[in-house]
Amino acid sequence: MAAKTYIDNQHFWFPLDNAAKIFPAVQSGRHTTVFRISATLHENIHIGSLINAISLTDKRFPYFKVRLCKGLFWYYLEYTDHPLVPVPDEDCYCKAFNGEIDSGLLFRILARKNKVSVEFSHILTDGQGALLFLNTLLKYYFIERGIIIDEPVGALKNSLSDEEFEDAYNHYFKTNIPRVIKYSQAFHLPYPLKGNPQFLTISAQVSLDAIKARAHEKRVSVTDYLTSVYLFVLQDIYNDLPIGSWFRRRKILRIQVPVNLRKIFPSITMRNFSLFVLPEIDLRLGDYTFDEIIKIVYHKMQIETDDKLISKIISRNVGSEKKLFVRSIPLFMKSIILHYKYYSVGANQYSGVITNLGKIELPVQMAEKIESFGFIPPPPNKKLKINCGIIGFNEKLVITFGNITRSNELEKRFFRFLTGQGIHVKLTL
Numbered sequence: 001m002a003a004k005t006y007i008d009n010q011h012f013w014f015p016l017d018n019a020a021k022i023f024p025a026v027q028s029g030r031h032t033t034v035f036r037i038s039a040t041l042h043e044n045i046h047i048g049s050l051i052n053a054i055s056l057t058d059k060r061f062p063y064f065k066v067r068l069c070k071g072l073f074w075y076y077l078e079y080t081d082h083p084l085v086p087v088p089d090e091d092c093y094c095k096a097f098n099g100e101i102d103s104g105l106l107f108r109i110l111a112r113k114n115k116v117s118v119e120f121s122h123i124l125t126d127g128q129g130a131l132l133f134l135n136t137l138l139k140y141y142f143i144e145r146g147i148i149i150d151e152p153v154g155a156l157k158n159s160l161s162d163e164e165f166e167d168a169y170n171h172y173f174k175t176n177i178p179r180v181i182k183y184s185q186a187f188h189l190p191y192p193l194k195g196n197p198q199f200l201t202i203s204a205q206v207s208l209d210a211i212k213a214r215a216h217e218k219r220v221s222v223t224d225y226l227t228s229v230y231l232f233v234l235q236d237i238y239n240d241l242p243i244g245s246w247f248r249r250r251k252i253l254r255i256q257v258p259v260n261l262r263k264i265f266p267s268i269t270m271r272n273f274s275l276f277v278l279p280e281i282d283l284r285l286g287d288y289t290f291d292e293i294i295k296i297v298y299h300k301m302q303i304e305t306d307d308k309l310i311s312k313i314i315s316r317n318v319g320s321e322k323k324l325f326v327r328s329i330p331l332f333m334k335s336i337i338l339h340y341k342y343y344s345v346g347a348n349q350y351s352g353v354i355t356n357l358g359k360i361e362l363p364v365q366m367a368e369k370i371e372s373f374g375f376i377p378p379p380p381n382k383k384l385k386i387n388c389g390i391i392g393f394n395e396k397l398v399i400t401f402g403n404i405t406r407s408n409e410l411e412k413r414f415f416r417f418l419t420g421q422g423i424h425v426k427l428t429l
Contacts, residue, residue: 013066014063014077015074015076015167016077017168017170018314019122019272019273019317020122020124020272021075022342023121024068024335025336026338026339026343029096033378034096034120034378035130035376035378035389036094036118036119036374037134037357037373037375038115038117038118038373038375039138039372040114040371040372041114041369042369045111049144050111050116050144053137054085057133057136061133062079063165064107064125065081066105066124067105067106071331072330072331073334074331077123080103080104080105082105084105086111088110088111089110089111090112092197093402094402097121107119109137116134118133118134124271125272126260126272126273126274127260127375129272132154133270136154138370142365149363151363151365153363153366156270163268164269165269166267166269168269168273169314171269172261172311173318174315175315177311177319179312180316183278183349185250185348186280186349187251187254187351188247188250189247189351189384189386189405190237190245191385191405193382193405193406194404194405199404200402200403200404201400201401201403202400202408202411203399203401203428204399204427204428205372205399205426205428206423206425208359208392211397214421214423218291218298219298220294220297222356222397223356224294224297224298225294226354226399227301227354228290228293229414229418231253231255231281231293232288233410233413233417234255234352235281237409237413238251253280254350254351255278255280255350256350256352256353257278257354257355258274258275258353258355259274261274261275264305264310265307275310275314277301278349278350279297280300343381347381352387353388354387356390356391358391359392360391360392367394370393372393372394374391374398374400375389375390375391376402377402378402380404386402386405386411388414389402401414
């Protein structure tokens with residue numbers, strides 16, 4: 001399907017990408033698979049300029065103007081010609097998309113005071129795709145406000161490219177690749193789930209330079225460092241459980257760390273294109289010091305972000321959907337199977353998720369108008385219970401935990417550990 005199709009004939013459809021296929025089967029009113037990225041400006045939003053900027057952004061990303069449809073064997077995405085307008089931000093984060101209210105769209109733009117946010121279903125794209133969409137919207141907004149921006153924002157050109165809406169997993173799929181090993185079941189947090197509102201967040205700002213300094217001392221990246229903190233805190237929580245606790249039966253602590261594959265393969269796709277690494281510690285071998293955990297995480301991240309090993313995972317995931325038997329299973333049966341596998345296999349493999357969107361780099365004319373960015377990952381599933389999203393901008397790193405339990409013990413211990421390392425933590429509830 002050529003890009004010309006989107007421009008000249010805006011009635012089109014395309015199948016879900018490989019990563020998106022699981023989400024329609026597992027999403028619900030609570031487990032929405034919706035995430036949020038926000039930008040807080042130094043001045044209040046001018047709604048007229050924002051509406052004009054949305055119109056320009058709408059034309060630049062027509063492949064996001066789609067709704068989810070059911071086929072006989074797979075879900076697919078179909079263009080919907082509905083005007084895109086901002087909605088009031090009522091601080092109810094990552095709500096499920098309602099067909100009538102949202103006109104079938106799988107993303108929304110929200111505004112309040114000096115903050116503009118986008119929320120995307122993971123069916124459409126991942127964090128990097130949504131971030132580039134938001135930054136493009138901000139660029140058009142500042143241009144509408146009379147600010148001249150000479151530098152490009154991100155890797156996209158002004159004109160639409162075919163590669164932006166391709167399924168990059170299929171593009172980089174290779175045949176005859178060895179199978180990926182299966183993971184054992186991992187420890188899960190013992191905290192009971194809360195009632196409504198179930199999904200709450202806790203955010204904190206820390207100095208990006210301070211975090212980098214601590215990571216540099218250990219000769220690791222910021223992602224490696226914070227993943228190690230997460231594992232160290234989980235180990236503390238495990239050790240504080242009563243000896244006979246049911247939750248102590250699983251002694252593998254494992255963190256899912258999504259990896260942006262655009263940094264490994266030369267792709268500019270705006271659809272999902274990420275996989276994950278699973279650093280772990282095995283408490284059957286004894287307790288681990290923080291330095292021991294850092295060493296494990298570092299080497300795991302180095303080894304499993306190699307393009308050859310990433311190809312194994314792509315081959316497994318894409319290869320499965322290409323099998324004639326799988327393709328011939330009716331959609332209603334596929335959904336039942338995918339839902340079962342997600343909870344019985346997928347969610348059992350890890351104890352937590354930490355997603356780092358990295359440090360945002362913007363043209364100076366834009367950066368000086370923006371105070372900070374924030375990233376709220378999708379509400380965690382009922383087994384995972386808590387997840388973590390990270391985003392950096394200028395001198396600030398914002399860490400946000402999403403939680404559906406009655407306890408915030410993990411967050412307290414995480415931030416307490418950073419404070420103990422000499423890193424000032426400012427809560428921004």
